[in-house]
Amino acid sequence: MAGYRPPLSRRPAAGPAIDADPEVRVQPPPWQRYTMTDPDEVCAFFRATFADIDIVLSAPGPAGVELRGTGVTLGGVAVHGLRCSAHIRTDGVREDLVNIVHLRRGRLAVTDRRTVDRVAVGGVVVLPVDRRVEVTCDAVESFTVGIPTALVDEVARSRHDGGGRRVRFEGVRPVSAGLQRHWLGTLAYVRQVVLADVDLATNPLIVGQVRHLLAAAALADFPSTPVPPVQRGPGVVAPSVVRRAMDHVEAHLDRYVSLAELAEAAGVSPRGLQYAFRRHQGTTPARFARRARLDRAHRDLRDGDPTAGDTVASIAARWGFVDPKRFATDYRAAYGQPPSRTLRG
Secondary structure, X not given: OOOEOOOOOOOOOOOOOOOOOOOOOOOOOOOEEEEEOXXXXXXXXXXXXXXXXEEEEEOOOOOOOOEEEEEEEEOOEEEEEXXXXXXXXXXXXXXXXXXXXXXXXXXXXXXXXXXXXXXXOOOEEEEOOOOOOEEEEEEEEEEEEEEEHHHHHHHHHHHHOEOOOOXXXXXXXXXXXHHHHHHHHHHHHHHHHHOOOHHHHXXXXXXXXXXXXXXXXXXXXXXXXXXXXXXXXXXXXXXXXXXXXXXXXXXXXXXXXXXXXXXXXXXXXXXXXXXXXXXXHOOOHHHHHHHHHHHXXXXXXXXXXXXXXXXXXXXXHHOOOOOHHHHHXXXXXXXXOOHHHHHHO
């Protein structure tokens, strides 16, 4: 099968079917396993996941094409571990997802602005969303994270008080070897800690934290043009601004509330909200939200029953505290005793 090119209208209707264990080693739920050998289905998968313009696919030999992998979606962030036996060439990328690829085996090359970047095994690349790039791969095993561009733009604007411009990734490689390690460390944390535990991976509060963590890491680790800041002062910083934000946090402690959402609820810019919190509360919105969730965890520990299955770890995770050691440290600092003692009564 040389140069197989399916019709562009072909799209997967409801995601890949699960019919076999993948060879990419990741853990069960909420992961979805899939195996595909039909060229149309493989091309449709790559279109829906990575590129939406043109795909040419060819098999390396008589065995044909096989795609095996696993995938999960966390609040719009798509994570895929896959292995594909074919040679694939795509021209263009999805404009609604920033795809970051970690090559674990095989060959991968990205042609961007006439520059060919051949990725070594172990390397990481980001696929820009604002221009056409050609991606060629052979017999790859990879781990890919697809972050909605709207989320990346939101995180960038909240950091810079930016306007409506989209973030532009100026290169495909991380800024430095150290920042590549930072991305891989962030990805390892998400995979080995959050996605390895179905309770964590389905907790809306933790999912929200992970979404923003990955978007922030992408902005920090890859070269990008930041959203230009809007030239204005912090605006009105009356105590009522902080009170509105605090009320919004306390009404939504069961899910992640971004700085942008909080600023909108308070009626000020993100920078204005941070200024208001520092002036009137001596803290930041993020620290206030963390302490409010710590108070809820304290309440649940106090009212919990170890004989009914309540544990410190489960209660901490319920309120967004993934690291038990850090939770115990913060809890002791706030309440003067370890959380286990509170739970035991």
